[in-house]
Amino acid sequence: MTVTTPSAPHDSQPALKIALLGAGTVGSQVARILTEDAEMLAARVGARLELAGVFVRNPDGRRDYQLPRELYTTDAEALVDSADIVLELMGGIEPAKSLIERAIGNGSAVVTGNKALLAQSGSELFAAAAEAGTQLSFEASVAGAIPILRPLRDSLAGDTVTRVMGIANGTTNYILDQMDTTGAAFDDALADAQELGYAEADPTADIEGHDAAAKAAILANLAFHAPFRIDEVYCEGITRITAADNEAASEAGYVIKLLAIAERITAGDGTAGAVLRVHPTLLPREHPLAAVRGAFNAVFVETQNAGELMFYGPGAGGAPTASAVMGDTVSIARRLVRGGAGRTHTPRSVVPALPVGEARTSYMVVIRVADRPGVLAAIASAVAEHGVSIESMRQVPLAEDDLVVEESDEAYTDEAPESLLRIITHEAKEQNLAATVATIKELDVVTEVVSVLRVEGN
Ligand SMILES: NC(=O)c1ccc[n+]([C@@H]2O[C@H](COP(=O)([O-])OP(=O)(O)OC[C@H]3O[C@@H](n4cnc5c(N)ncnc54)[C@H](O)[C@@H]3O)[C@@H](O)[C@H]2O)c1
Ligand SMILES: N[C@@H](CCO)C(=O)O
Numbered sequence: 001m002t003v004t005t006p007s008a009p010h011d012s013q014p015a016l017k018i019a020l021l022g023a024g025t026v027g028s029q030v031a032r033i034l035t036e037d038a039e040m041l042a043a044r045v046g047a048r049l050e051l052a053g054v055f056v057r058n059p060d061g062r063r064d065y066q067l068p069r070e071l072y073t074t075d076a077e078a079l080v081d082s083a084d085i086v087l088e089l090m091g092g093i094e095p096a097k098s099l100i101e102r103a104i105g106n107g108s109a110v111v112t113g114n115k116a117l118l119a120q121s122g123s124e125l126f127a128a129a130a131e132a133g134t135q136l137s138f139e140a141s142v143a144g145a146i147p148i149l150r151p152l153r154d155s156l157a158g159d160t161v162t163r164v165m166g167i168a169n170g171t172t173n174y175i176l177d178q179m180d181t182t183g184a185a186f187d188d189a190l191a192d193a194q195e196l197g198y199a200e201a202d203p204t205a206d207i208e209g210h211d212a213a214a215k216a217a218i219l220a221n222l223a224f225h226a227p228f229r230i231d232e233v234y235c236e237g238i239t240r241i242t243a244a245d246n247e248a249a250s251e252a253g254y255v256i257k258l259l260a261i262a263e264r265i266t267a268g269d270g271t272a273g274a275v276l277r278v279h280p281t282l283l284p285r286e287h288p289l290a291a292v293r294g295a296f297n298a299v300f301v302e303t304q305n306a307g308e309l310m311f312y313g314p315g316a317g318g319a320p321t322a323s324a325v326m327g328d329t330v331s332i333a334r335r336l337v338r339g340g341a342g343r344t345h346t347p348r349s350v351v352p353a354l355p356v357g358e359a360r361t362s363y364m365v366v367i368r369v370a371d372r373p374g375v376l377a378a379i380a381s382a383v384a385e386h387g388v389s390i391e392s393m394r395q396v397p398l399a400e401d402d403l404v405v406e407e408s409d410e411a412y413t414d415e416a417p418e419s420l421l422r423i424i425t426h427e428a429k430e431q432n433l434a435a436t437v438a439t440i441k442e443l444d445v446v447t448e449v450v451s452v453l454r455v456e457g458n
């Protein structure tokens with residue numbers, strides 16, 4: 001791609017044409033930076049970054065950052081065809097995928113923050129970019145402003161990453177943090193997160209864990225140098241967390257966070273692979289991840305030689321994410337000015353995604369039991385039956401007014417007081433824990449399994 005030399009006498013520097021697709025929360029901030037920091041960027045790149053146009057649904061709409069009307073267009077194809085670097089900040093699968101493929105086909109470089117698209121079709125797009133000898137960069141797609149993907153792909157390329165664990169969705173962390181620190185209601189905290197520009201266009205992606213799952217697939221792709229897709233990620237969001245879960249967590253000195261975990265393990269049948277999972281997780285309040293506030297993200301990377309690394313920063317929001325987009329843009333622009341092939345990401349290893357049942361983690365199981373002799377022994381034997389060992393067990397007698405006595409609840413009388421049994425297990429296989437819970441539910445001393453949550457960082 002040749003750098004064009006503008007005719008205007010006052011602009012002695014060559015110019016690179018930038019196409020911006022989408023001018024929402026992130027796109028409008030990228031437009032602002034390209035405009036307000038034009039001189040700084042030109043000095044840093046060695047060429048002017050010239051905004052060729054902005055693809056939007058409605059050129060006459062009002063935006064967070066208003067560009068001259070003539071820059072807005074509804075003709076995405078013509079804009080893409082005119083650009084050296086295409087910034088895809090629309091979200092969704094189509095028309096984003098087709099426009100990225102068009103840009104790559106033109107030999108243009110692409111920057112995207114679209115984790116949903118990369119977690120579904122990343123391998124295909126990476127291969128197309130490698131084939132075309134152009135660059136597809138996507139630092140903004142995981143953990144917002146935090147430079148995590150380039151370190152995984154480049155800085156740690158000579159090491160072996162064994163596990164990546166972190167808070168990778170800002171919206172759910174903001175919600176959980178508001179609920180934990182201010183007692184805010186779920187819906188109010190979600191509305192705030194949307195207002196603050198953290199949430200996806202459809203926030204279901206955030207609260208049901210799909211966004212974090214997409215990021216887990218991308219992190220695993222770069223960490224393990226192998227292709228992974230979102231449908232290989234076990235995914236549980238935060239909408240099923242109950243007040244009882246929060247109470248049990250708080251009483252036991254834990255906080256609930258939505259974690260994305262990608263770890264290399266060997267399955268029971270000897271297959272070496274990786275388990276990718278996203279779920280609400282109990283963390284001890286003193287754990288560094290427990291202290292992550294608001295829409296911040298934090299990712300731990302465990303490696304064979306570097307040991308454990310932690311990356312921390314704003315995981316969502318227009319300006320922080322625009323910072324990551326601009327980092328990729330400047331890096332690509334510098335290469336275009338000096339020439340040379342684009343750096344591509346072509347995962348070559350084969351690391352099978354293993355079922356979540358093979359994952360090993362600790363659990364907190366809270367059970368409501370009749371308070372009578374033999375209960376603890378019955379529970380302990382049910383747990384041992386499935387190869388799960390107990391780290392601690394605490395019984396909390398329930399005052400009568402703690403109990404919701406249903407009409408049909410004949411079993412409950414003054415003679416049979418109840419208590420809550422809180423069990424923390426040692427690491428156990430997911431499938432063994434599931435079998436244990438099923439057995440416990442059948443015991444006649446058990447009124448209810450109140451809560452089952454995974455525990456990390458014990
Ligand atoms: N908001 C964040 O904090 C954040 C952080 C990291 C990555 N991202 C990703 O960046 C991308 C953009 O996110 P956002 O928060 O700016 O979203 P947004 O919804 O605020 O903005 C998207 C913009 O693209 C436009 N758009 C979408 N589909 C279009 C179409 N078919 N035709 C024309 N215009 C279209 C929308 O009108 C909107 O202006 C998404 O892929 C998102 O997942 C967002
Ligand atoms: N909705 C996403 C945006 C950043 O990817 C989040 O809350 O983390």
Ligand code: NA
Nearest residue numbers: 139142144146
């Ligand atoms: Na990032």
